Amino acid sequence: MDYAKPSITPMATTCKLSKHDSKLFDNPTLFRFVVGALQYATITRPNLAYNVNKVCQFMSQPLEQHWVAFKRILRYLQGTTTFGIHLKPAAVPNLPIRLTTLCDADWAIDPDDRKFISGACLYNGPNIITWWSKKQQTISRSNTxxxxxxxxxxxxxxxxxxxxxxxxxxxxxxxxxxxDNLSIVAMAHNPVLHNRTKHIELDLFFVRDKI
Known part of the structure; x- marks a missing residue:
């Protein structure tokens, strides 16, 4: 990969990895080793969290398409070796710190189980301090x-x-x-519970309590 052509993105927008769409990779031990090592890159590269999370879901039985997706991430890293987290001073140093969190979820992009993938990043003033991307444990029946x-x-x-x-x-x-979802903003501020939201009642009460 030293002389491979760099990629401008870590994964194609049309890439949908599955457990059944190609042949088995001939060296699963190598796949587990290199993909496991790739997780360390997410410590300083938040933009890789989603993509590394995707390829890590196929550790048990990697396919050839998973190896191709992994090499695409390596090509992206090769062309962005100067990228990293830039720490900036606060605009007004004497004011209390402002914590800002952004969260989102994809639209059931996993073709195997249709579970959504959640992601969030938390900023301390202008600086990102924590981030994650993980698959939800249960299947959601709506985007909301x-x-x-x-x-x-x-x-x-x-x-x-x-x-x-x-x-x-x-x-x-x-x-x-x-x-970016107006429905959940309304649900978080509306004290009325509806029959269709009883299955997420714990999350509803938790969020409203923190608000």
Whole structure:
């Protein structure tokens, strides 16, 4: 891969990895070794979290298409070796820190189990300090449900960072959490429970309590 052509993106937007769409990879031990090592790259590269999470889901039985997707990530890394996390000073140093969280979920892109993948990133002022991408444990029957589960996970992470700041006596403002789904914003502020949302009632109460 030293002389491979660099890629401008870590994964094609049309790429849908599955467990059944190609032949078995002839060296699964090598796949597990190199993909496991690739997880360390996500420590300083938040833009790789989703893609590395995708290829890591096929550790038990890797296929040739998974190996091709992995090499695409390596080609992207080769062309972006100068990329990293840039830490910036706060705009107004004397004001309390502002915590901002962004969360989202995909639209059942996994063809094998149709489980949604949630993702979030948390900013301390202008600097990103924590991020994750993970598959949800249950199957959501609507985009609103999946987005709300992602919101609950993001709140959980935000609460932990808040408690850490409080323990360290670091002053901070009321956190801001952002989502691109108007339905879950309405559900989070509406105190009325509906019959169609009883199956996510715990997430509903958790988010409303934190708001």
């Amino acid at each position: 449900e999946a987005e709300y589960r992602s919101l609950a996970l993001a709140f959980q992470e935000l609460v932990w960072v808040e408690s850490l700041f409080s323990e360290l006596k670091v002053p901070h403002q009321v956190p801001l959490i952002l989502s």
